[in-house]
Amino acid sequence: THQQICDALNKYFHKRACLFQIEMALAVYEGYDVVGVAATGAGKTLSFFAPLVMALEEGQKKVIFIVTLLNLLGQQNSEDLNKAIESGDYRVIIINPEILMSPACALLWKNRKFTVTILNFVFDEAHCVSQWGAFHRDYLHLGTLRYLIPDTIPFFVVSATLPPPVLAEVSEIL
Numbered sequence: 001t002h003q004q005i006c007d008a009l010n011k012y013f014h015k016r017a018c019l020f021q022i023e024m025a026l027a028v029y030e031g032y033d034v035v036g037v038a039a040t041g042a043g044k045t046l047s048f049f050a051p052l053v054m055a056l057e058e059g060q061k062k063v064i065f066i067v068t069l070l071n072l073l074g075q076q077n078s079e080d081l082n083k084a085i086e087s088g089d090y091r092v093i094i095i096n097p098e099i100l101m102s103p104a105c106a107l108l109w110k111n112r113k114f115t116v117t118i119l120n121f122v123f124d125e126a127h128c129v130s131q132w133g134a135f136h137r138d139y140l141h142l143g144t145l146r147y148l149i150p151d152t153i154p155f156f157v158v159s160a161t162l163p164p165p166v167l168a169e170v171s172e173i174l
Helices: 002-013 019-029 044-057 079-086 103-109 127-131 142-148 164-173
Strands: 034-037 063-067 092-095 118-123 155-159
Touching: 002 019, 002 044, 019 034, 019 044, 034 164, 044 063, 044 118, 044 155, 079 103, 103 142, 127 164, 142 164
Parallel strands: 034 155, 063 092, 063 118, 118 155
Antiparallel strands: none
């Protein structure tokens, strides 16, 4: 419920959620694909974590993937890190599209024991999926992820700039 999300966000982050954050988070938590467009600084990031804290409050051991195109940490890929992710050592995985679509991650998607723990995928700065696709081919193939993971895992697409033509292209890709 709205109140449960508010209480969980206040407990974990000491933040009061806005209505748009609550509604986006609730829809993702209920398994719907969601597109969120809000100005820079409006608080989209808090809504990324709301479904996860709801799952934690219900005693579920879930993980979310935040796919960001501006991720420098994503370059630090190792076998040990992949094993830690697969064994559930992390609740939030921040990853870039190149690594998300890599052979190492492909092994994760084949592991049913792991994929049932995935709560959702967040695509931050989603407008870049189409705008950068011309010179980052992996971005144009992100939609194939839907065929590799259970169809119950929602995509949460967020950006400050998703005009209708760009949204249509992103929707087609993802």
